[in-house]
Amino acid sequence: MSGTRLDPWVDSYAQRAHGMSASAIRALFAVAARPEVVSLAGGMPYVQALAGDAFADTVHRMLQARGPQALQYGSGQGDVGLREQIIEVMREVGISAHSDDVVVTTGSQMALDLVTRVFCDPGDVVLVEAPSYVGALGVFHSYQCQVVHVPMDDEGLVPTALQEAITAVRQRGQRPKLIYTIPSFHNPAGVTQGARRRADLLAVALRERIALLEDDPYGLLGFDGTVPQAIRADDPEGVIYLGSFSKTIASGLRVGWALAPHGVREKLVLAAESAVLCPSNYAQLTVSEYLATQPWREQIKTFRELYRERRDALLESMTTMMPAGTRWTTPAGGFYSWITLPEGLDATAMLPRAVAALVAYVPGSGFYVDGQGREHLRLSYCYPTPDRIREGVRRLAGVVEQELELVRTFGPGNPAAQPEGRSVPGPDAQ
Amino acid sequence: MNLQVAVLAGGLSPERDVSLRSGRRVAEALRESAPDWEVTEWDVDGRLLGCLAEHRPDAVIPLLHGAAGEDGALRDVLASLELPFVGSSARSARLAFDKPIAKALVDGAEMRTPAALALPQSTFRELGAAEVLQAVADHLGLPVVVKPTRGGSALGTSIVRYQDEFPGAMVSSFAYADVALIERFVDGTELAVCVLDEGDGPTMLPPVEIVPPNGLYDYHARYTAGTTEFFIPARLADHVLAAAADLALRVHTVLGLRDWSRTDLIVDHAGTPWFLEVNVAPGMTETSLFPQSLTAAGHSVGKAMRRLVEQAVRRAAG
Numbered sequence: 001m002s003g004t005r006l007d008p009w010v011d012s013y014a015q016r017a018h019g020m021s022a023s024a025i026r027a028l029f030a031v032a033a034r035p036e037v038v039s040l041a042g043g044m045p046y047v048q049a050l051a052g053d054a055f056a057d058t059v060h061r062m063l064q065a066r067g068p069q070a071l072q073y074g075s076g077q078g079d080v081g082l083r084e085q086i087i088e089v090m091r092e093v094g095i096s097a098h099s100d101d102v103v104v105t106t107g108s109q110m111a112l113d114l115v116t117r118v119f120c121d122p123g124d125v126v127l128v129e130a131p132s133y134v135g136a137l138g139v140f141h142s143y144q145c146q147v148v149h150v151p152m153d154d155e156g157l158v159p160t161a162l163q164e165a166i167t168a169v170r171q172r173g174q175r176p177k178l179i180y181t182i183p184s185f186h187n188p189a190g191v192t193q194g195a196r197r198r199a200d201l202l203a204v205a206l207r208e209r210i211a212l213l214e215d216d217p218y219g220l221l222g223f224d225g226t227v228p229q230a231i232r233a234d235d236p237e238g239v240i241y242l243g244s245f246s247k248t249i250a251s252g253l254r255v256g257w258a259l260a261p262h263g264v265r266e267k268l269v270l271a272a273e274s275a276v277l278c279p280s281n282y283a284q285l286t287v288s289e290y291l292a293t294q295p296w297r298e299q300i301k302t303f304r305e306l307y308r309e310r311r312d313a314l315l316e317s318m319t320t321m322m323p324a325g326t327r328w329t330t331p332a333g334g335f336y337s338w339i340t341l342p343e344g345l346d347a348t349a350m351l352p353r354a355v356a357a358l359v360a361y362v363p364g365s366g367f368y369v370d371g372q373g374r375e376h377l378r379l380s381y382c383y384p385t386p387d388r389i390r391e392g393v394r395r396l397a398g399v400v401e402q403e404l405e406l407v408r409t410f411g412p413g414n415p416a417a418q419p420e421g422r423s424v425p426g427p428d429a430q
Numbered sequence: 431m432n433l434q435v436a437v438l439a440g441g442l443s444p445e446r447d448v449s450l451r452s453g454r455r456v457a458e459a460l461r462e463s464a465p466d467w468e469v470t471e472w473d474v475d476g477r478l479l480g481c482l483a484e485h486r487p488d489a490v491i492p493l494l495h496g497a498a499g500e501d502g503a504l505r506d507v508l509a510s511l512e513l514p515f516v517g518s519s520a521r522s523a524r525l526a527f528d529k530p531i532a533k534a535l536v537d538g539a540e541m542r543t544p545a546a547l548a549l550p551q552s553t554f555r556e557l558g559a560a561e562v563l564q565a566v567a568d569h570l571g572l573p574v575v576v577k578p579t580r581g582g583s584a585l586g587t588s589i590v591r592y593q594d595e596f597p598g599a600m601v602s603s604f605a606y607a608d609v610a611l612i613e614r615f616v617d618g619t620e621l622a623v624c625v626l627d628e629g630d631g632p633t634m635l636p637p638v639e640i641v642p643p644n645g646l647y648d649y650h651a652r653y654t655a656g657t658t659e660f661f662i663p664a665r666l667a668d669h670v671l672a673a674a675a676d677l678a679l680r681v682h683t684v685l686g687l688r689d690w691s692r693t694d695l696i697v698d699h700a701g702t703p704w705f706l707e708v709n710v711a712p713g714m715t716e717t718s719l720f721p722q723s724l725t726a727a728g729h730s731v732g733k734a735m736r737r738l739v740e741q742a743v744r745r746a747a748g
Contacts, residue, residue, distance in 0.1 A: 004659070005659050027444065
């Protein structure tokens with residue numbers, strides 16, 4: 001006699017759907033969306049800083065001038081005019097390229113998906129930083145890649161460790177296909193690779209003939225105004241560069257891009273057409289009109305100043321309030337600081353208590369595929385105001401104190417069982 | 431009868447997401463079965479009392495899970511506003527929500543419930559965790575189940591089979607509540623027995639046998655369709671099912687519950703049902719047990735909820 005499992009398709013799902021399941025930790029983020037909760041979890045850009053009226057005018061003008069085109073299918077590679085403007089945007093990070101090699105995508109997340117689809121068979125290895133962006137780990141998982149984490153230091157991915165990891169992968173008879181890195185203002189670690197570090201990593205990738213996938217959504221958001229030069233600026237053949245307007249204009253537009261060597265680009269376009277036919281013309285032409293008529297560099301400067309003020313509020317309040325033994329990174333740009341809790345504490349186990357205290361963060365284990373990271377958490381300062389950030393840190397400090405009390409009572413090294421399912425928030429909080 | 435009904439769901443508990451899904455499902459089912467009614471869904475926040483005072487719904491369905499929703503507080507507020515609501519009174523909800531109190535009342539009424547201790551975090555701090563845990567293990571034996579005394583969806587719940595698993599289980603439980611219930615583990619068949627009272631006295635709906643994938647009906651197993659296998663009717667002898675039903679009905683009566691409840695129990699290998707806990711705002715999501723039980727009994731969620739709403743309105747009218 002068989003019962004019911006309430007899902008008639010349960011035996012039909014692909015292996016890659018394994019892990020797509022309910023999680024108690026993920027459910028807690030539903031509470032984090034409530035206004036009473038100071039959410040230091042979400043990586044949502046503060047789009048309220050955009051000049052709303054000017055943006056409305058931009059959309060209006062675009063529709064008046066190019067309405068029928070905006071509402072129609074478009075090219076799978078993306079609007080040619082926008083691609084030319086993207087070339088201009090990439091000059092800011094030192095990249096010189098041709099618009100033929102740009103593929104516009106539905107956010108850079110889709111570019112990440114397409115590159116993985118084109119490069120990776122099940123079981124292929126992708127080398128990533130330890131920790132790495134949740135959304136990238138999800139893509140690699142969905143294509144059944146094996147993710148290998150490579151250690152970082154204060155300057156990001158460590159080249160010697162990368163070389164060792166590649167050698168070990170090859171010795172196991174596996175195929176390393178991609179090196180995925182976020183060189184500037186890393187998500188979640190908050191660190192930035194220097195020029196020498198970038199050159200060394202590129203040298204490893206070229207020597208080993210592994211495509212280097214450079215994800216650069218935060219590159220223009222350095223707080224001192226200097227813009228790190230992209231790795232792609234030094235090599236047009238070995239690097240696939242991913243860019244995004246999510247942090248420099250608005251994430252709701254979902255416009256990003258990939259810049260790839262021509263052979264890769266051809267395949268990305270075909271893969272994009274089979275996935276979505278074409279990116280949204282409406283969104284692309286809106287971005288194009290915005291870039292053509294609005295002071296976008298000034299707007300980025302506004303974002304930088306706003307995020308720097310919030311970063312300062314976070315760091316100052318942590319210095320004042322967090323219990324001894326807590327450490328954190330000092331980001332020079334971007335959205336995130338990476339926190340190391342006092343010894344014996346477990347950020348995943350602590351999250352329910354934090355949410356009950358009306359503060360939310362993302363537990364560090366979500367940024368690894370192999371169970372590491374329990375002593376870490378990621379704090380985002382991009383969305384809450386400085387006052388709310390200070391209040392959030394005050395609440396978090398109290399929670400850490402309570403958790404320390406538990407450790408004193410029960411001893412360190414008593415992690416609760418890791419909950420099943422994805423223990424990270426949805427896209428509005430990644 | 432043309433009624434305005436407010437479904438309250440959400441809140442700030444860790445079960446917010448489950449509650450929102452329960453609320454949406456009940457509201458949609460009610461709109462379908464009572465198309466003339468005005469059914470609204472409200473979150474529970476600082477605006478709620480103002481909304482209730484302004485709109486004065488004819489009846490309220492509290493579907494908040496966890497504290498505030500099931501601990502009686504919200505029901506006290508609804509009663510003080512003289513708003514009819516579906517489900518148990520504040521007093522009964524309070525008794526049912528606190529697991530040690532519910533177990534004590536059930537035990538006092540000579541029903542079986544596994545031996546247990548309820549210990550606050552401070553006890554371990556003051557007396558020494560290792561010593562207390564050893565004493566607990568000596569008293570109850572292993573394995574035991576550790577869970578928060580207040581809360582649902584198995585959040586913070588672990589099975590401890592070996593002494594060295596105890597500290598992790600305690601830390602996990604204390605993440606959700608300040609007091610932990612440590613209960614002797616009973617091996618057997620996990621069963622949920624739902625009780626519905628539409629005015630003719632409480633009646634049992636078909637018991638649901640629960641077979642989770644790794645022995646623990648945890649959050650993942652509860653809310654991921656396809657993970658847990660359910661059997662309705664449960665694969666137990668008739669006399670065992672009758673005993674389980676009798677236990678659920680007696681729990682409903684002893685705790686003074688009203689309208690509906692879901693009792694979770696274990697039937698051991700000798701066929702004896704053991705009370706674990708009872709819920710006064712049962713989950714109503716796609717994978718929840720109460721809707722499965724209703725469907726097996728030939729009821730629809732919408733019609734059953736409609737009758738409970740009408741009953742709440744009549745009850746308030748005296």
